Amino acid sequence: MTEETYGGTPRDKIPWDPKIDYQKCTTCGKCVDFCHMKTFTIEEKNGKKITIINPNRCVVFCRGCEDICPAGAITHPSEEETEKIIEQLKKEA
Ligand code: SF4
Ligand code: SF4
Secondary structure, eight states: OOOOEETTEEGGGSOOOOEEOTTTOOOOOHHHHHOTTOOEEEEOBTBOEEEEOOGGGSOTTOOHHHHHOTTOOEEOOOHHHHHHHHHHHHHHO
């Protein structure tokens, strides 16, 4: 199995993934339909809830779902901080 990388850095070490504010999320499902990486799913166990099942599949520096979420419920980390972390990881490699 090949390890997924971003610019040579192991993807699972890069902290770039969406966070959902469940106080704002209306469970409309648009993020699930929008993200081709299948980062999200809708769970229906105890009422519908959007769950991030594949955080490492989120494309580094993509903010597509954040932009289309009608409730403004999705956020990602800061680009600057993430770039610093990637640079540091490259130095350590
Ligand atoms: S698009 Fe936004 S409001 Fe709709 S399910 Fe996703 S996180 Fe919730
Ligand atoms: S930012 Fe892009 S790749 Fe990441 S979960 Fe959202 S739509 Fe998918």
